[in-house]
Amino acid sequence: MSVIASSLRQLQTASISLPGLLSAALLAFEDMLSEIRLAQDPASPLFAGLTMAATAAADGRDAVLFAPSLPSSSACIGVAEPEPATPFDAARSDIGELVALCLVLAGRLDVAAGSAAVPADRRACHDAARCARDIRDLIAGTLP
Amino acid sequence: MTGQTTFGDLLDAARGQLATAARPGHAPPGGEDLLAVTQSTRRLVHVLRRYALDVTTGFGTSPSRQTDPLQPWDVAVAVAQRELGRATALLTPPVTPRANPGARPTADAASRIDRAAVLLQAGRELLDTHFRPCPDGSRGHHTEWAPALATPTVRRALLTEVASLAQLTAVTSQRLARAPGWRGAPGPRHALVEAGQRLHALREITHVAQQHEPVPNAHRDLLRAYPASMLPPRRLPEPSADITSLCHGAITSAARLRRAAWQSASEPNPAPATITSLRQIAAASTVTSHHCELLLRAAGERATVHFPTAEISQEMIQAADNAARARASWLTVARTLDNFTTQSRLSPGPAAAEAPNLATWTGRLVYADPIWTLSSGPTSQQRAASTLVLNPTDLPLIVAAVHHAADALEAAAGAEHDQVQKAAQAGYLLVPTRSVPRATTTQPFTFAPEPRASELLGTYRAAGKASADTVSRLASLAASLAAPSRTLTSVSTAAGLDRHRRWGSVPDTIPARESSWPGPLETSIRDLGVTSPWLIQRAAALDRESAELILDAAAESEASHDGRAAIILSKSASTAAIVDDLRATDNPRTSALFQPTAHGPDVPEREA
Numbered sequence: 001m002s003v004i005a006s007s008l009r010q011l012q013t014a015s016i017s018l019p020g021l022l023s024a025a026l027l028a029f030e031d032m033l034s035e036i037r038l039a040q041d042p043a044s045p046l047f048a049g050l051t052m053a054a055t056a057a058a059d060g061r062d063a064v065l066f067a068p069s070l071p072s073s074s075a076c077i078g079v080a081e082p083e084p085a086t087p088f089d090a091a092r093s094d095i096g097e098l099v100a101l102c103l104v105l106a107g108r109l110d111v112a113a114g115s116a117a118v119p120a121d122r123r124a125c126h127d128a129a130r131c132a133r134d135i136r137d138l139i140a141g142t143l144p
Numbered sequence: 145m146t147g148q149t150t151f152g153d154l155l156d157a158a159r160g161q162l163a164t165a166a167r168p169g170h171a172p173p174g175g176e177d178l179l180a181v182t183q184s185t186r187r188l189v190h191v192l193r194r195y196a197l198d199v200t201t202g203f204g205t206s207p208s209r210q211t212d213p214l215q216p217w218d219v220a221v222a223v224a225q226r227e228l229g230r231a232t233a234l235l236t237p238p239v240t241p242r243a244n245p246g247a248r249p250t251a252d253a254a255s256r257i258d259r260a261a262v263l264l265q266a267g268r269e270l271l272d273t274h275f276r277p278c279p280d281g282s283r284g285h286h287t288e289w290a291p292a293l294a295t296p297t298v299r300r301a302l303l304t305e306v307a308s309l310a311q312l313t314a315v316t317s318q319r320l321a322r323a324p325g326w327r328g329a330p331g332p333r334h335a336l337v338e339a340g341q342r343l344h345a346l347r348e349i350t351h352v353a354q355q356h357e358p359v360p361n362a363h364r365d366l367l368r369a370y371p372a373s374m375l376p377p378r379r380l381p382e383p384s385a386d387i388t389s390l391c392h393g394a395i396t397s398a399a400r401l402r403r404a405a406w407q408s409a410s411e412p413n414p415a416p417a418t419i420t421s422l423r424q425i426a427a428a429s430t431v432t433s434h435h436c437e438l439l440l441r442a443a444g445e446r447a448t449v450h451f452p453t454a455e456i457s458q459e460m461i462q463a464a465d466n467a468a469r470a471r472a473s474w475l476t477v478a479r480t481l482d483n484f485t486t487q488s489r490l491s492p493g494p495a496a497a498e499a500p501n502l503a504t505w506t507g508r509l510v511y512a513d514p515i516w517t518l519s520s521g522p523t524s525q526q527r528a529a530s531t532l533v534l535n536p537t538d539l540p541l542i543v544a545a546v547h548h549a550a551d552a553l554e555a556a557a558g559a560e561h562d563q564v565q566k567a568a569q570a571g572y573l574l575v576p577t578r579s580v581p582r583a584t585t586t587q588p589f590t591f592a593p594e595p596r597a598s599e600l601l602g603t604y605r606a607a608g609k610a611s612a613d614t615v616s617r618l619a620s621l622a623a624s625l626a627a628p629s630r631t632l633t634s635v636s637t638a639a640g641l642d643r644h645r646r647w648g649s650v651p652d653t654i655p656a657r658e659s660s661w662p663g664p665l666e667t668s669i670r671d672l673g674v675t676s677p678w679l680i681q682r683a684a685a686l687d688r689e690s691a692e693l694i695l696d697a698a699a700e701s702e703a704s705h706d707g708r709a710a711i712i713l714s715k716s717a718s719t720a721a722i723v724d725d726l727r728a729t730d731n732p733r734t735s736a737l738f739q740p741t742a743h744g745p746d747v748p749e750r751e752a
Binding site: 033037040042045046047048049051052054055058059062065066070072137138139140 | 419420423424426427428430431434468471475478479481482485500503507518519520521523524525588589
């Protein structure tokens with residue numbers, strides 16, 4: 001199972017509590033950032049989209065980190081040193097999995113943004129959801 | 145440069161009006177009064193006099209500069225002001241009840257001279273838009289073009305143009321004065337002839353100065369190329385845009401990015417950098433550099449077809465290699481920023497908003513898809529080189545677009561470097577807590593230690609240098625092809641900007657004047673979410689007092705004589721952070737703490 005698929009399953013099975021969702025979202029953004037960085041290859045026609053998507057992934061991670069309800073034990077940030085780039089293969093399901101992860105992530109964060117009690121949590125979920133949608137648009141080719 | 149009206153356009157239009165007004169043998173059909181021509185000429189000479197004042201004062205930036213009577217150009221400026229003043233006085237009619245100086249001239253010649261005056265005044269205002277009033281009453285630079293315009297050499301170029309216009313005005317006025325068919329008293333004829341003599345003198349003295357210290361043609365061309373300071377609004381390319389339109393669009397977008405970077409760097413108290421902006425600019429600059437490389441390789445491929453020798457093609461390939469290095473450097477910046485954030489995460493600033501635009505404009509040149517965007521994905525096919533460059537005359541504009549883009553990226557690197565440095569000094573730059581070994585906070589982020597911030601600055605320095613190398617290579621190429629972007633080189637040369645020396649002296653360390661990093665008490669205050677400047681300042685002051693107390697105590701203790709003080713203090717979590725801060729500062733008292741004194745007792749070596 002790929003890293004993205006694993007993140008997607010964790011997110012889909014994460015508890016409905018806000019701290020649980022934020023922990024899963026944090027890991028999801030971290031995994032997306034790592035995978036996108038690995039896939040950045042100037043020879044690939046996806047280079048521009050992936051380069052901009054990495055920015056959105058890092059911004060999304062930061063947004064979650066500043067959420068007050070994020071458990072302190074989950075604030076374990078450590079972006080691994082990128083290994084030699086492995087290009088995304090359009091024929092594989094990588095992009096599809098990434099898009100699916102972004103859709104699920106954005107959906108769950110949107111719900112949390114509407115129901116969180118603390119304003120800072122609502123703002124964090126709203127910002128993170130927007131970042132997830134930006135990643136999806138940049139990877140899936142729908143951003144104008 | 146950006147398709148806007150330039151100073152040269154207005155100069156040429158004014159000359160055209162004057163030349164038409166002085167057609168040989170021109171005489172008013174209805175025998176109009178020569179007084180109207182005199183008044184119009186006075187208005188024009190008055191505008192030239194204002195130009196001479198701009199040359200003297202550097203558009204108000206150096207109003208009290210002393211002139212040197214031994215310098216030919218200083219003499220020329222002084223003579224210009226004097227003779228233009230005399231000409232104005234000669235052309236001023238005596239006050240009579242019937243005279244109405246404000247009336248619109250009826251004679252065609254007078255109308256044309258008036259139009260010339262209006263065009264020249266517009267030209268003066270165009271140049272003036274590059275300067276702005278300062279709070280202290282002086283005048284300062286408003287755009288990145290202002291420093292070059294205020295230099296002595298470009299001001300001499302302006303005086304040369306003024307003298308040339310004065311000469312044309314003299315010829316015009318004297319020809320009109322001698323033409324038959326005008327009504328009016330001999331007074332206006334005499335005034336026009338005499339004023340013409342004064343204007344001729346201006347031309348002669350400028351010619352003498354030019355013989356001693358010639359004004360380079362490049363500076364006259366630069367002056368003529370000046371646009372107004374206002375840039376076209378931000379826009380995205382239309383699907384129907386052809387190569388020429390895309391090149392002009394890229395040049396405009398680059399101009400906007402360059403302006404935003406310059407404004408950011410020039411602000412005395414800029415808003416704190418935000419990680420959103422930093423990442424956006426780094427990512428977009430990576431993509432733009434990538435597009436520059438692809439465009440140059442495609443252009444290099446076509447150059448082998450259109451040019452008999454391989455020189456141009458080789459220059460383009462070398463420039464493409466430079467752009468590839470710039471791309472790699474910017475990607476390193478972007479990746480390094482993954483591990484930073486800032487306290488403020490507001491919306492992106494102007495430069496961050498424009499940078500992706502430039503990537504889109506250059507991308508439209510690279511890719512065949514007329515609606516290509518940054519998210520266009522795996523279906524994007526690169527435009528065939530033969531469709532990018534149809535004939536040799538297309539190459540200069542493509543080189544110009546790439547030259548402008550690279551120049552804007554270099555400016556962005558400089559502005560971002562300075563922003564990051566200020567953010568680090570102010571304690572706004574944060575890193576993941578887990579990545580800092582002795583961090584004492586439980587918050588997910590903590591203040592970036594100096595070595596980490598220096599590493600980030602080093603990546604900006606590398607990106608700036610790589611972008612500067614690309615610009616230098618493209619400057620040479622633009623000169624070879626007579627590309628319109630040669631003005632970028634002229635502006636830099638006139639302003640005395642040496643890119644490589646600048647990046648060679650840019651520090652990649654944070655200057656440590658005092659213990660500038662938040663100490664443990666300030667860190668705790670900030671962790672509580674306190675934003676009151678008063679409380680934070682009190683905490684910072686107490687941290688400094690703590691450090692001073694430790695230095696005083698260590699100096700008096702036995703441990704200071706044998707260098708054990710630093711070791712002992714480092715064992716305690718509460719004092720270790722303070723010791724690290726002291727180690728990073730220039731405080732001379734720390735030498736007593738970290739180095740054993742020469743006259744101290746020998747420290748017995750530990751037995752094996």
